[in-house]
Amino acid sequence: MPDRSKFYDPTNAPYYNPSVERRVVLITGGNTGIGWYTVLHLYLHGYVIYMAGRTKSKVLKAFEDIKKEAATRILSEKAEEKYHVGELHYIYIDLLDLSSVTKAADEFQQQEQRLDILINNAGVMGVPYQITKDDYELQYQVNFVAHFLFTCKLIPSLLKVAQDGQLPRIVVLSSIGHNFEFKHYKPEQHKLKGFPDSVYTWIRYGIAKTADIHFVKELSKKYPEILSLAVHPGIVLGTELYNHWRQIPVVKYGSNALFGISNKLIGVTNEEGCLSTLRAALDPKLTLENNGIYIATGGVVEKPSRIASNEKYCKETWDWNVEELNKRGFNVEDDR
Structure with a gap:
């Protein structure tokens, strides 16, 4: 069981009045699960939040629910004077279409001069093999590229x-x-395919999530004035990431039983799952000396795998992806 006594407490983080000190957050996803609670806490801390998502109606519904929950928490704590809730804004993005990614960045920069916190939250997990219109394996594109x-x-x-x-x-x-990336795969091998796909999908997932850690470690070197952190939220069975496995005929019965047992033994709630993200985003004790670290369940610092920590592999992931994006016309500058 996770040691909840060590979990990060976001109420210890600074609170802001957005009319006095404007702190801006941009998060991908966030209308459900871990992201929803991440946005809730940031909103309670007075941040101006831009949620980038694909379906506007779902995002706007999430905003309504977040505002209602925030009001309940403020009243229950009788802390009206302490809290100055933030703002909630929507930006369209489709992570399966890289052209929409650049448009979303442009739209944000047209509205805001600066960005305090970027949270790359959205993702998919364990889905069937598929190549996107941008010619990447689906999990690799959504979770990483x-x-x-x-x-x-x-x-x-x-x-x-x-x-x-x-x-x-x-x-x-x-x-x-x-x-799940149990051995090193070069970035160009991210389209790994084999039988059964129910096994290989998890290896592909591991490749994408390892690439995320490689990315953070390279960011910390190239931009040492920005605090870049990778997080693992924990085993959160309440998230939509498991929906594919809950719906497969026949398999769903075993999957749901396994998920139920896992949830009781090692699982955390969606709100507990957001604590690693919140510590990375809010904790004033984290400084540039902590650049590139990996924060696990509840906000506890851990060391990622040998493959994820390998400096040569980190550079390999960065260089290959810059080259591939430039080939596709996205003009990623790499001048540091």
Whole structure:
């Protein structure tokens, strides 16, 4: 069982009045699961939040629910004077279409001069083999490449915060599932396919989540004035990431039984799952000395796998993806 006594307490983080000190967050996904609670807490801390998602109606519904829950928490704690809730804004993005990723970055930069915190939260897990219109394996694109591109386009907005003497942050959701990359695969091998796909999908997931950690470690070197952190939220069975396995005929019965047992033994709630992200985003005790670290369940710092930690592999992941994105016309600058 997770040691909840060590879990990060977000109420210890600073609170802001957005009319006095505007702190801006951009998060992908966030209308359900871990992301929903991440946004809730950031909203309660007074952050101006932009949620980038594909379905506007779902995002707007999430905003309504977050505002209602925030009001309940404020009243229950009788802390009206302490809290100055933030703002909630929507930006369209489709991580399966890289052209929409650059447009989303452009739209944000047209509305905001600077970005304090970028949270690459959205993802998929264990889905069937599929190649996207941008010619990447689906999990690799959604979990990694789209966020790689998004982040690179937003670096100037983050650097403006550093130029103002404050600490910008990039938070990338990886997973303990990065260990499914049990041996090193070169980035060009991310389209790995084999039988049965129910096994290989998890290896592909591990490749993508390992790439997320590689990305963070390279960011920490290339942009040492930005605090870049990878996080593992924990085993969160309440998230939609498991929906595919809950619905497969016949298999779903075994999957649901396994998920139920796992949830009781090692699982955490959606709100507990967001604590690693919140620590990475909010904890003032984290400084540039912590750049590139991996924060696991509840906000506890851990060491990722040998493959994820390998500096040569980190550079390999960065260089190959910059080259591939440039081939596709996305003009990712790599001048540091």
